[in-house]
Amino acid sequence: SQTIHQWPATLVQPVGSPLSLECTVEGTSNPNLYWYRQAAGRGLQLLFYSVGIGQISSEVPQNLSASRPQDRQFILSSKKLLLSDSGFYLCAWSHRLIVPRVHYGYTFGSGTRLTVV
Amino acid sequence: DQQVKQNSPSLSVQEGRISILNCDYTNSMFDYFLWYKKYPAEGPTFLISISSIKDKNEDGRFTVFLNKSAKHLSLHIVPSQPGDSAVYFCAASGGSNYQLIWGAGTKLIIKP
Numbered sequence: 462s463q464t465i466h467q468w469p470a471t472l473v474q475p476v477g478s479p480l481s482l483e484c485t486v487e488g489t490s491n492p493n494l495y496w497y498r499q500a501a502g503r504g505l506q507l508l509f510y511s512v513g514i515g516q517i518s519s520e521v522p523q524n525l526s527a528s529r530p531q532d533r534q535f536i537l538s539s540k541k542l543l544l545s546d547s548g549f550y551l552c553a554w555s556h557r558l559i560v561p562r563v564h565y566g567y568t569f570g571s572g573t574r575l576t577v578v
Numbered sequence: 579d580q581q582v583k584q585n586s587p588s589l590s591v592q593e594g595r596i597s598i599l600n601c602d603y604t605n606s607m608f609d610y611f612l613w614y615k616k617y618p619a620e621g622p623t624f625l626i627s628i629s630s631i632k633d634k635n636e637d638g639r640f641t642v643f644l645n646k647s648a649k650h651l652s653l654h655i656v657p658s659q660p661g662d663s664a665v666y667f668c669a670a671s672g673g674s675n676y677q678l679i680w681g682a683g684t685k686l687i688i689k690p
Contacts, residue, residue, distance in 0.1 A: 568624075
């Protein structure tokens with residue numbers, strides 16, 4: 462069965478410090494990978510998605526970046542964190558197969574609570 | 579431009595009664611819809627889905643209804659239980675873009 466691992470679960474970082482969040486998927490190959498953020502009291506905001514190694518699409522301009530060094534590894538980074546980067550970060554994966562009128566959905570990791578102080 | 583809208587940020591329902599969560603969409607190309615449930619400090623989990631070729635899908639206490647002409651779908655939970663208290667997200671997919679478009683979520687509170 463497929464599993465997704467995301468770590469760390471919580472993180473408190475000072476303003477201006479770097480960030481690295483890691484996500485790995487097991488039990489599948491060639492997944493689509495996603496980074497989402499849920500700010501307090503708000504919905505899910507897509508930050509980045511990737512359809513393959515080294516292929517990253519950014520949805521929101523910001524001081525965050527993403528990388529996919531391996532097929533099942535997705536990393537969210539920042540060189541200098543801002544207070545506004547605080548939030549709940551979620552990694553997710555989905556099958557790449559496209560079938561009309563079907564979507565196999567996303568499977569989410571357990572999330573990382575980031576507090577920038 | 580919000581293509582998927584959940585206009586109720588929160589909903590409070592008595593335990594045992596029916597919970598109805600609503601979702602509206604604007605893009606007629608959407609052909610598959612999903613509901614996810616999210617507890618605090620956890621990732622969302624898949625709940626139920628519906629294809630645009632259907633108008634109803636049922637799974638236990640959960641039923642999703644789709645009204646394509648109104649571009650509206652709803653999730654019914656009967657009977658509501660305390661464990662149903664969570665944030666519910668509506669999501670849509672369509673065309674060649676495999677991404678999901680998400681609503682802002684509705685916080686459901688089940689009162690004992």
